Amino acid sequence: MKAIAVFPETHEVKLIDHEEPEITTPAQVKLRMLEVGVCGTDRKITSFQFGTPPAGSEYLVIGHESLGEVVEVGPEVRDIKPGDLVVTTVRRPCPHEYCRACRMGHQDFCFTGDFTECGIKEAHGFMTEFVVDEGRHMNVVPRELRDVGVLTEPLTVAEKAMAQVWQIQQRLPWIDPNTSAQMRGKGLKAMVLGAGPVGQLGTMVLVAAGFETYIYSRSKVPNPKADLVEAIGATYFSEETTPVEQLAEQVGNIDLVFEAAGASQIAFDVMRVLGTNAIFVFAGVPDHKAPIEVDTALLIRDHVLKNQAVLGSVNADSANFEAAIRDLSVFKQRWPQALRSLITGYYPIEQAPQLLLGSAGGIKNVVTFTSEPLEE
Ligand SMILES: [Zn+2]
Ligand SMILES: [Zn+2]
Numbered sequence: 001m002k003a004i005a006v007f008p009e010t011h012e013v014k015l016i017d018h019e020e021p022e023i024t025t026p027a028q029v030k031l032r033m034l035e036v037g038v039c040g041t042d043r044k045i046t047s048f049q050f051g052t053p054p055a056g057s058e059y060l061v062i063g064h065e066s067l068g069e070v071v072e073v074g075p076e077v078r079d080i081k082p083g084d085l086v087v088t089t090v091r092r093p094c095p096h097e098y099c100r101a102c103r104m105g106h107q108d109f110c111f112t113g114d115f116t117e118c119g120i121k122e123a124h125g126f127m128t129e130f131v132v133d134e135g136r137h138m139n140v141v142p143r144e145l146r147d148v149g150v151l152t153e154p155l156t157v158a159e160k161a162m163a164q165v166w167q168i169q170q171r172l173p174w175i176d177p178n179t180s181a182q183m184r185g186k187g188l189k190a191m192v193l194g195a196g197p198v199g200q201l202g203t204m205v206l207v208a209a210g211f212e213t214y215i216y217s218r219s220k221v222p223n224p225k226a227d228l229v230e231a232i233g234a235t236y237f238s239e240e241t242t243p244v245e246q247l248a249e250q251v252g253n254i255d256l257v258f259e260a261a262g263a264s265q266i267a268f269d270v271m272r273v274l275g276t277n278a279i280f281v282f283a284g285v286p287d288h289k290a291p292i293e294v295d296t297a298l299l300i301r302d303h304v305l306k307n308q309a310v311l312g313s314v315n316a317d318s319a320n321f322e323a324a325i326r327d328l329s330v331f332k333q334r335w336p337q338a339l340r341s342l343i344t345g346y347y348p349i350e351q352a353p354q355l356l357l358g359s360a361g362g363i364k365n366v367v368t369f370t371s372e373p374l375e376e
Helices: 040-046 149-169 197-208 224-231 244-251 264-271 296-305 318-334 336-340 349-357
Strands: 002-007 012-017 028-038 065-073 085-088 116-118 130-134 138-141 189-193 212-217 235-238 256-259 279-282 309-312 343-348 364-368
Touching: 002 349, 012 349, 028 085, 028 149, 028 349, 040 349, 065 130, 065 149, 085 149, 138 149, 138 318, 149 197, 149 256, 149 279, 149 309, 149 318, 149 364, 189 197, 189 244, 189 264, 197 212, 197 224, 197 256, 197 318, 212 224, 212 244, 224 235, 224 336, 244 264, 256 264, 264 279, 318 336, 343 349, 349 364
Parallel strands: 189 212, 189 256, 212 235, 256 279, 279 309, 343 364
Antiparallel strands: 002 012, 028 065, 028 130, 028 364, 065 085, 085 138
């Protein structure tokens, strides 16, 4: 069957013939891939900054943002049946008995670093026609989300970040006790850094939770990403035209920053104007660049005197996947057009190497395995 493989030794990215997997244990499920999204992580792998093939393989099948359709299930699989749509999780536990996180099903908090990740680290990914995996790594997606289900995995980044934000901010009277659980962000101001897919999906999470939400990104207005953000009720500021101090003046107390740009300079600039009792979440991974100058005394002073929390967040657990699937349904009801327009390009698998190696524009580009028209 067809697959897109990365060969780290020879620095090649190409369409290959990969052996079709079969169900070999009773808890496994076989999927026909429908769509696989491409992101910055894939680009780092195809530029050979990281990405490790499974032991004994000279290549890694890439792809971690997937949507598949079940074609066959093992006899012990209960909650998944042929015809179901599923999104498969990415990270798998490390083998060490002493890793409390992995042993408790929280491999997103793995202590040892010896976890594997499908399409990234020592396990094949999903940019291929068929995938076999354990049913417990799969999350069922309702049929109505066929057209946007591939956004589940990138949405889990914001879902995990927010799950932690709510936990951490419980230590202080951050949430108005008179608001409903769904609108916990009411009365609070959130700032998203970066207008890529993770930033856009994070903006939707925040707006849906009731936050007054702002997005701070590079491009000047007007631009399509700014239009999208405004369409869901957030406000866009360009770094080009609004310096950080002016941003803070216009917004007021910034209660939450969700950093999804992987740009360290702008992150530390915004940290300078972070509000009282605020939380700053780093979710983007910057490319390595020359060191920058930061006023550390000022930052520490503010962290202390303003009770600020700074947090890093990576990967997601199964609860975060479930939250992402629930939220996609909410977004689809509220902003059907904006949600759909996050996916800006569909490419057949034969064109995947060009997509991975080129500089395709748009927001989320997706490799598609079917030519059937999307419902609706
Ligand atoms: Zn990704
Ligand atoms: Zn572990």
